[in-house]
Structure formats: C-alpha cells, structure tokens
Amino acid sequence: MxxxxxxxxxxxxxxxxxxxxxxxxxxxxxxxxxxxxxxxxxxxxxxxxxxxxxxxxxxxxxxxxxxxxxxxxxxxxxxxxxxxxxxxxxxxxxxxxxxxxxxxxxxxxxxxxxxxxxxxxxxxxxxxxxxxxxxxxxxxxxxxxxxxxxxxxxxxxxxxxxxxxxxxxxxxxxxxxxxxxxxxxxxxxxxxxxxxxxxxxxxxxxxxxxxxxxxMNRNHGSIFIDAANRDALHEFLKDKPYAGSITKHDDGLEVKLYEDVDNAQINKDAFESGIILSKLLHKKQSLEDQFIELTNQN
CATH class of the missing domain: 3.40.50.300 (P-loop containing nucleotide triphosphate hydrolases)
Incomplete structure (x- = not known):
C-alpha cells in the first residue's frame, strides 16, 4: 500500500x-x-x-x-x-x-x-x-x-x-x-x-x-460481578487467565479483562465452583476511557 x-x-x-x-x-x-x-x-x-x-x-x-x-x-x-x-x-x-x-x-x-x-x-x-x-x-x-x-x-x-x-x-x-x-x-x-x-x-x-x-488499547473492557460470598468470588477470579486487576466496590467487584471471555462461560465456571452470581455485566472500554487511561500514564 x-x-x-x-x-x-x-x-x-x-x-x-x-x-x-x-x-x-x-x-x-x-x-x-x-x-x-x-x-x-x-x-x-x-x-x-x-x-x-x-x-x-x-x-x-x-x-x-x-x-x-x-x-x-x-x-x-x-x-x-x-x-x-x-x-x-x-x-x-x-x-x-x-x-x-x-x-x-x-x-x-x-x-x-x-x-x-x-x-x-x-x-x-x-x-x-x-x-x-x-x-x-x-x-x-x-x-x-x-x-x-x-x-x-x-x-x-x-x-x-x-x-x-x-x-x-x-x-x-x-x-x-x-x-x-x-x-x-x-x-x-x-x-x-x-x-x-x-x-x-x-x-x-x-x-x-x-x-x-x-x-489503541488492548484492554478488553471490564466485568462488574457480584455474589453473596464476595471473598470466595474474589479467590475464584484471581486464578482466571482473563482476569486482571480486581477492584472492590460497594455493589460488587470490577474486573479488568486481559482477553475476551463469554459471560455464559464465566457464569458456568462460577457455578461449578459453588458460586451463584447475582450480577454479571460486561462493559467494553470506550475510546474515551482508553484515551484517558493512556494519557494518564507516566
């Protein structure tokens, strides 16, 4: 070209x-x-x-x-x-x-x-x-x-x-x-x-x-997830290859994704680990989020 x-x-x-x-x-x-x-x-x-x-x-x-x-x-x-x-x-x-x-x-x-x-x-x-x-x-x-x-x-x-x-x-x-x-x-x-x-x-x-x-940013977005036992949920997520940083909020956990993952697969894996999810939302990172994150880096 x-x-x-x-x-x-x-x-x-x-x-x-x-x-x-x-x-x-x-x-x-x-x-x-x-x-x-x-x-x-x-x-x-x-x-x-x-x-x-x-x-x-x-x-x-x-x-x-x-x-x-x-x-x-x-x-x-x-x-x-x-x-x-x-x-x-x-x-x-x-x-x-x-x-x-x-x-x-x-x-x-x-x-x-x-x-x-x-x-x-x-x-x-x-x-x-x-x-x-x-x-x-x-x-x-x-x-x-x-x-x-x-x-x-x-x-x-x-x-x-x-x-x-x-x-x-x-x-x-x-x-x-x-x-x-x-x-x-x-x-x-x-x-x-x-x-x-x-x-x-x-x-x-x-x-x-x-x-x-x-x-522009290889971040694959975030999931917002919650369960009755948040400590068990946190331990479950730590070992997943798609899970990056995990942030605790009053209404659940926010997980940065390192790779694409299907919500149905997350729900299935959690259920098989004895965790019943009460929330699972996937939010793709907007260009604005990516730009702000990129330009805030040192």
Missing part, C-alpha cells in the same frame, strides 16, 4: 518549550487518520511542519514515498489549518473563483465541490451570511478544488453545534469513501472514533500510540 506521508523523528522546540518530541509514523493511502490529543499536545505544530509552514528543529518527513519535492507535493494536498478566511461580501462562487485564480486551478469544479459540502443552493449568498458550520464547509470545498490525494484538517468541527459536527463528519466520510486519504487533528474523542480508521495519540508533544483505532 502506497505511503502518502512518512514522518521520521520529527522534533520542534520553541525556545525551552518542546512542542513536538521526536515523533514517527506513516500515513497510508486510502485511510482516515486522526491526530488525537488535548490542546497543547502538538497536533497543529505537527501539521504545520509537514505543510512546510513551520520549520522543524530536527527530524524529517517525506511525501508520496519521496518521489516528489515538498513544493510539488503541496500541489497534491488539500489543507485547512486555520479558520476560514474569505471575503465577507463575496459569494461562495466568487470566493472559490479567486482561490482558483491564485492557485492556478481550473474553476470548472467549483459547483461539484459545493455539491459535496451541500452548499450549492447557497452558492450566490455572501460569505458574511453563512453560519460557522457553512463557513467551515466552504473551506473544505476550497481545499478540494485541486482534487487532492490527501485532505488535511485541523480541528474541523471546533466551535460547531451538534448538527454542524454531524454535517462535517458526514462530509469527511463521503470524501474518504471516494478514496481520498484524510488526516485530521482533533481533541474530540467521539469524532475520531466515528470517523477515523487509524489514530496517533499525542500528549505534551510525545507520541503515545500509533495504529488502528480499535487497537
């Missing part, structure tokens, strides 16, 4: 502050990648470096398997790393025509891209009449004008209401379904979970994880 972007030990200092600390990862063609982390984790600085607007302190990166210069690579990339900046009194079409002129792009695709972001019916409306979500969608249309092989978005849903967030999410999924590789930075865990196939997790500039979203 073609490598769109390869980052190798990329590092950025601002004086004594380390914004990005020697991170390395690859972006493969056709995937949707999320750079996930709280504010100040280094997401925007990373995007700025690979888009040649921020100079790395050390390390390097290559676009399209190193077969093209950074200057030529930028012609194959669509990116939004700042707030949409269009002329307020000009319509969507007029603003996009100007973008085409500046970037030497054929303007024939303007209506096609406005259709993708569901703004065709408002193409003659002044930009100043647009909602925040519409402005963001117009920015995406602008980034799509050159039919990029990869679309880069920095916090694309920041400040939007739930309806606006869903619209942007649907657009991203539609663009990805047509084969465009996408790289988006976000602090919204739900956004990454619903949109991305792969994720890079940053904290204080350090990379904590890189890989498929579903494998």
């Amino acid at each position: 073609e490598t769109i972007l390869e980052i190798n030990q990329l590092h950025k200092n601002y004086g004594a502050l380390t914004a990005v600390d020697r991170i390395s990862f690859q972006i493969k063609k056709g995937h949707v990648y999320g750079i996930l982390g709280p504010n100040g984790s280094g997401k925007s600085t990373t995007l700025g470096m690979v888009l040649n607007v921020v100079n790395p302190t050390s390390g390097d990166y290559t676009w399209f398997e190193g077969n093209t210069s950074n200057h030529d690579a930028l012609k194959r990339i669509g990116a939004i790393i700042e707030r949409p900046n269009f002329y307020p009194s000009m319509s969507a079409v007029q603003n996009l025509e100007l973008v085409c002129k500046i970037k030497n792009i054929d303007p024939s695709k303007i209506e096609e891209k406005l259709t993708v972001v569901d703004l065709l019916s408002r193409k003659h409306s002044p930009f100043k009449t647009y909602s925040l979500g519409m402005k963001q969608r117009l920015a995406i249309a602008s980034a799509l004008l050159n039919d990029p092989e990869i679309l880069i978005l920095d916090e694309p849903t920041n400040g939007l209401d739930p309806k606006g967030i869903r619209q942007i999410r649907d657009i991203i999924q539609q663009i990805a379904s047509n084969g465009t590789t996408i790289l988006l930075a976000s602090h919204l865990l739900d956004e990454v979970e619903k949109v991305c196939t792969d994720v890079v997790v940053l904290r204080n500039g350090k990379m904590l994880y890189s890989g498929p979203v579903g494998e």
Whole structure:
C-alpha cells in the first residue's frame, strides 16, 4: 500500500518549550487518520511542519514515498489549518473563483465541490451570511478544488453545534469513501472514533500510540460481578487467565479483562465452583476511557 506521508523523528522546540518530541509514523493511502490529543499536545505544530509552514528543529518527513519535492507535493494536498478566511461580501462562487485564480486551478469544479459540502443552493449568498458550520464547509470545498490525494484538517468541527459536527463528519466520510486519504487533528474523542480508521495519540508533544483505532488499547473492557460470598468470588477470579486487576466496590467487584471471555462461560465456571452470581455485566472500554487511561500514564 502506497505511503502518502512518512514522518521520521520529527522534533520542534520553541525556545525551552518542546512542542513536538521526536515523533514517527506513516500515513497510508486510502485511510482516515486522526491526530488525537488535548490542546497543547502538538497536533497543529505537527501539521504545520509537514505543510512546510513551520520549520522543524530536527527530524524529517517525506511525501508520496519521496518521489516528489515538498513544493510539488503541496500541489497534491488539500489543507485547512486555520479558520476560514474569505471575503465577507463575496459569494461562495466568487470566493472559490479567486482561490482558483491564485492557485492556478481550473474553476470548472467549483459547483461539484459545493455539491459535496451541500452548499450549492447557497452558492450566490455572501460569505458574511453563512453560519460557522457553512463557513467551515466552504473551506473544505476550497481545499478540494485541486482534487487532492490527501485532505488535511485541523480541528474541523471546533466551535460547531451538534448538527454542524454531524454535517462535517458526514462530509469527511463521503470524501474518504471516494478514496481520498484524510488526516485530521482533533481533541474530540467521539469524532475520531466515528470517523477515523487509524489514530496517533499525542500528549505534551510525545507520541503515545500509533495504529488502528480499535487497537489503541488492548484492554478488553471490564466485568462488574457480584455474589453473596464476595471473598470466595474474589479467590475464584484471581486464578482466571482473563482476569486482571480486581477492584472492590460497594455493589460488587470490577474486573479488568486481559482477553475476551463469554459471560455464559464465566457464569458456568462460577457455578461449578459453588458460586451463584447475582450480577454479571460486561462493559467494553470506550475510546474515551482508553484515551484517558493512556494519557494518564507516566
């Protein structure tokens, strides 16, 4: 599978502050990648470096398997790393025509891209009449004008209401379904979970994880279990290969799972050990739980 972007030990200092600390990862063609982390984790600085607007302190990166210069690579990339900046009194079409002129792009695709972001019916409306979500969608249309092989978005849903967030999410999924590789930075865990196939997790500039979203944490969730004789239940669980840490609560025991296990099998094993379970609930760990657990590690 073609490598769109390869980052190798990329590092950025601002004086004594380390914004990005020697991170390395690859972006493969056709995937949707999320750079996930709280504010100040280094997401925007990373995007700025690979888009040649921020100079790395050390390390390097290559676009399209190193077969093209950074200057030529930028012609194959669509990116939004700042707030949409269009002329307020000009319509969507007029603003996009100007973008085409500046970037030497054929303007024939303007209506096609406005259709993708569901703004065709408002193409003659002044930009100043647009909602925040519409402005963001117009920015995406602008980034799509050159039919990029990869679309880069920095916090694309920041400040939007739930309806606006869903619209942007649907657009991203539609663009990805047509084969465009996408790289988006976000602090919204739900956004990454619903949109991305792969994720890079940053904290204080350090990379904590890189890989498929579903494998971000190999924890298999927890079971909440109880029985009349909790001491016997605790002893029973200690010897099970699937049982990790066991935490006592007022209403039973919480057991971290090291591997997948069927509730029916747990119930059967307990019964054969003379333990009648009064509670057995399995809770899969959400991406939010995984992210918090990951970023709380030292």
